[in-house]
Amino acid sequence: MNTMLQARQHADVAALALEGTSFVHRGQPLLTDVSLRLEGCRRTLVMGPNGAGKSLLMRLAHGLLPPSRGRVRWEGAPPRQAMVFQRPVLLKRCALDNLTYALAVNGIPWRRRRRLAREALERFGLGELARRPARVLSGGEQQRLALARAWLLEPDMLFLDEPTSALDPAAIRAVEAAVDDFHRRGTRILMSTHDLHQARRLADEVIFLCDGRLLEQADAERFFSAPATPEAAAFLRGELVG
Amino acid sequence: MRIGITLATAGLLGLSMFAQAQDEAPYITLASTTSTENSGLFDAIIPKFTDSTGIEVRVVAVGTGQAFEIARRGDADSLLVHDTEGEKRFVAEGYASERADVMVNDFVILGPAEDPAGIEGAGSVAQALTRIRQAEAPFASRGDDSGTHRAERRLWDAAGIEPDGAWYRELGSGMGATLNTAAGMDAYVMADRATWVAFDNRQNLALLFEGDPALFNQYGSLVLSEQRHPHLEHDLAEQWHDWLLSDAGQRAIADFTVKGQQLFFPNAP
Amino acid sequence: MPVNDSENGMPQHDSALATALAMILELDPTLLGIVMLSLQVSLSAVLIAALLGLPLGAALALWRFPGRGVLIVALNALMGLPPVVAGLTVYLLLSRAGPLGEFGLLFSPGAMVVAQVMLVLPIIAALTRQQVEELHQEYHEQLHSLGLSRARMIPTLLWDARLGLLTVVLAGFGRASAEVGAVMIVGGNIEGVTRVMTTAIVLETSKGNLPLALGLGIVLLTLVALVNAAAHLLGETARRRLG
Numbered sequence: 001m002n003t004m005l006q007a008r009q010h011a012d013v014a015a016l017a018l019e020g021t022s023f024v025h026r027g028q029p030l031l032t033d034v035s036l037r038l039e040g041c042r043r044t045l046v047m048g049p050n051g052a053g054k055s056l057l058m059r060l061a062h063g064l065l066p067p068s069r070g071r072v073r074w075e076g077a078p079p080r081q082a083m084v085f086q087r088p089v090l091l092k093r094c095a096l097d098n099l100t101y102a103l104a105v106n107g108i109p110w111r112r113r114r115r116l117a118r119e120a121l122e123r124f125g126l127g128e129l130a131r132r133p134a135r136v137l138s139g140g141e142q143q144r145l146a147l148a149r150a151w152l153l154e155p156d157m158l159f160l161d162e163p164t165s166a167l168d169p170a171a172i173r174a175v176e177a178a179v180d181d182f183h184r185r186g187t188r189i190l191m192s193t194h195d196l197h198q199a200r201r202l203a204d205e206v207i208f209l210c211d212g213r214l215l216e217q218a219d220a221e222r223f224f225s226a227p228a229t230p231e232a233a234a235f236l237r238g239e240l241v242g
Numbered sequence: 243m244r245i246g247i248t249l250a251t252a253g254l255l256g257l258s259m260f261a262q263a264q265d266e267a268p269y270i271t272l273a274s275t276t277s278t279e280n281s282g283l284f285d286a287i288i289p290k291f292t293d294s295t296g297i298e299v300r301v302v303a304v305g306t307g308q309a310f311e312i313a314r315r316g317d318a319d320s321l322l323v324h325d326t327e328g329e330k331r332f333v334a335e336g337y338a339s340e341r342a343d344v345m346v347n348d349f350v351i352l353g354p355a356e357d358p359a360g361i362e363g364a365g366s367v368a369q370a371l372t373r374i375r376q377a378e379a380p381f382a383s384r385g386d387d388s389g390t391h392r393a394e395r396r397l398w399d400a401a402g403i404e405p406d407g408a409w410y411r412e413l414g415s416g417m418g419a420t421l422n423t424a425a426g427m428d429a430y431v432m433a434d435r436a437t438w439v440a441f442d443n444r445q446n447l448a449l450l451f452e453g454d455p456a457l458f459n460q461y462g463s464l465v466l467s468e469q470r471h472p473h474l475e476h477d478l479a480e481q482w483h484d485w486l487l488s489d490a491g492q493r494a495i496a497d498f499t500v501k502g503q504q505l506f507f508p509n510a511p
Numbered sequence: 512m513p514v515n516d517s518e519n520g521m522p523q524h525d526s527a528l529a530t531a532l533a534m535i536l537e538l539d540p541t542l543l544g545i546v547m548l549s550l551q552v553s554l555s556a557v558l559i560a561a562l563l564g565l566p567l568g569a570a571l572a573l574w575r576f577p578g579r580g581v582l583i584v585a586l587n588a589l590m591g592l593p594p595v596v597a598g599l600t601v602y603l604l605l606s607r608a609g610p611l612g613e614f615g616l617l618f619s620p621g622a623m624v625v626a627q628v629m630l631v632l633p634i635i636a637a638l639t640r641q642q643v644e645e646l647h648q649e650y651h652e653q654l655h656s657l658g659l660s661r662a663r664m665i666p667t668l669l670w671d672a673r674l675g676l677l678t679v680v681l682a683g684f685g686r687a688s689a690e691v692g693a694v695m696i697v698g699g700n701i702e703g704v705t706r707v708m709t710t711a712i713v714l715e716t717s718k719g720n721l722p723l724a725l726g727l728g729i730v731l732l733t734l735v736a737l738v739n740a741a742a743h744l745l746g747e748t749a750r751r752r753l754g
Contacts, residue, residue: 089653092671105657280718302699316607418717443719
């Protein structure tokens with residue numbers, strides 16, 4: 001199913017730029033003057049203490065929320081995107097139908113939907129659960145189903161908002177493996193986490209937020225070895241920041 | 243999915259059965275009073291009319307006031323009510339082209355069997371009402387501007403009494419509902435004999451006064467104006483009107499009995 | 512109508528249940544006709560009201576526009592619309608002297624359906640709005656992320672709220688099958704044409720035939736209970752299958 005995708009080059013995917021982006025809610029500045037640029041097929045991890053604005057940044061970047069000031073801009077044609085949320089939002093239908101639904105929304109012909117959905121279920125180890133109501137699956141299974149749904153959409157860019165924060169280690173491992181699969185397929189990743197070790201395992205690049213401000217955007221290696229700001233350094237030492 | 247299919251099926255079934263219900267035999271809509279309908283008169287005479295003419299009669303039984311209103315708005319083809327003055331006015335206003343006496347029945351005065359006001363054996367209806375007024379015994383009035391209510395108000399007028407006070411209770415209900423209420427509160431009440439004879443929930447109610455000619459209740463049939471409402475089934479309605487006044491119609495009315503009693507007395511000209 | 516033995520003229524309240532049972536067992540054709548018409552009118556009204564009210568309620572849940580609050584309050588208030596007022600309004604509309612008189616619908620089952628739609632539509636629309644709004648809170652980011660416009664979200668939200676909406680539709684059916692004020696005025700309670708369960712009950716009550724009236728009431732209640740039981744069963748099956 002991904003013949004189309006293998007031919008795609010990283011460079012094809014338009015870069016995403018946030019330019020002086022701010023978000024104010026009821027007079028409260030939650031994100032202030034954030035500028036950054038995401039390009040290529042990198043895995044960018046968004047880090048920072050709770051309340052730093054990580055989830056908000058993901059939503060602005062994905063286009064779920066309009067910025068109060070500044071702008072969010074694709075440098076070229078907006079690519080296909082998908083998002084996986086901290087708490088997966090699954091429809092009140094069986095696992096298989098959750099996947100065929102996403103395909104239907106994207107205009108995949110009726111006959112192909114079922115086959116593609118089956119393949120995705122198998123790929124994410126959910127083949128046995130195809131006919132189970134999605135909302136009675138375990139937390140890990142639900143998150144895998146959400147990933148399978150994103151997989152079917154063949155996104156050029158995938159947003160993941162703390163996808164493992166409520167999961168047990170085995171389920172976390174499955175999610176991280178899936179992120180790698182996406183990455184190998186040529187998908188750009190923007191993922192938030194508050195788990196330092198996870199960031200070390202996955203990140204090509206790190207964005208560090210604190211109090212709604214972007215303090216660093218740096219290569220992972222450089223960030224972890226020599227953080228440029230005292231806040232990031234403190235955060236890496238495991239101190240309370242913000 | 244299943245719910246949707248079930249709902250859709252139920253709906254289609256419902257609509258398709260409508261189509262069946264509308265068999266198109268010629269029919270007229272007759273606005274008439276609850277007293278005639280409740281007594282069972284129409285059930286007895288309409289089949290005879292339908293047998294001889296093939297015309298169905300659909301009865302909308304309401305209070306006389308509402309029956310006039312329905313006819314005035316052009317929603318009924320024919321009108322059979324009991325308010326001679328109102329009927330004459332209806333003709334004078336141009337809503338009906340013709341009016342004819344069809345039959346009479348009579349009103350009776352009912353009350354608690356113990357008769358606290360002592361109206362049994364009164365010399366006239368005026369005297370009976372005066373005794374009720376003097377005893378301030380509860381009296382239940384229809385209070386709905388129906389033919390019966392209008393007739394009752396005329397009788398109080400004729401007796402020179404302005405009924406007011408706590409003992410006089412205007413219910414704003416149909417005949418049957420008024421009888422149910424009167425039985426429940428041991429009140430005197432005036433009713434047409436037909437409804438009374440057919441009425442089952444009498445409890446302690448008893449017939450206490452009857453027979454005064456002032457209690458006669460004249461029914462009239464009206465032919466509605468073709469000029470006012472050209473869309474009505476005037477030809478069919480005319481046949482109904484003529485049949486009511488014919489020997490066959492008059493005999494059908496006389497033959498109708500409830501529990502062995504004749505309730506309506508034909509008196510067509 | 513089958514008339515029970517009341518030659519002695521005394522009411523027999525305790526015989527209502529027996530009357531009802533006898534009517535059901537004998538499958539009295541007149542009663543059967545009345546029952547069928549009641550179901551046809553009320554089910555058609557509920558179907559039409561659902562077809563209009565579900566999307567309307569969902570749209571109200573999803574869109575913000577000036578006057579929305581007023582509309583929601585009005586809809587909630589109309590849930591308490593007295594059936595007689597609905598009946599009178601429809602009567603004035605459908606009367607020959609009224610704006611829709613040309614269709615000659617007055618005193619027909621069609622007019623009764625129209626009147627009941629007026630009663631049921633506000634219930635379905637208002638309650639659908641509440642249910643869909645709640646679900647939309649939960650779903651909207653995911654659906655937005657999948658690229659759905661608001662209009663395209665409506666079928667998804669309605670479908671996923673279906674268990675709750677089934678109850679909403681049943682509430683509408685309850686109102687339709689129980690009301691008498693509207694169908695009495697616009698239907699005219701014509702025997703064999705527009706007489707339904709509730710108007711038959713009023714008629715028998717006004718004749719003082721209380722056991723028969725109560726018997727009809729029991730039949731009506733049984734019918735409504737059956738429809739509800741069927742819907743409940745359907746809902747439970749779906750709940751078990753879909754979680």
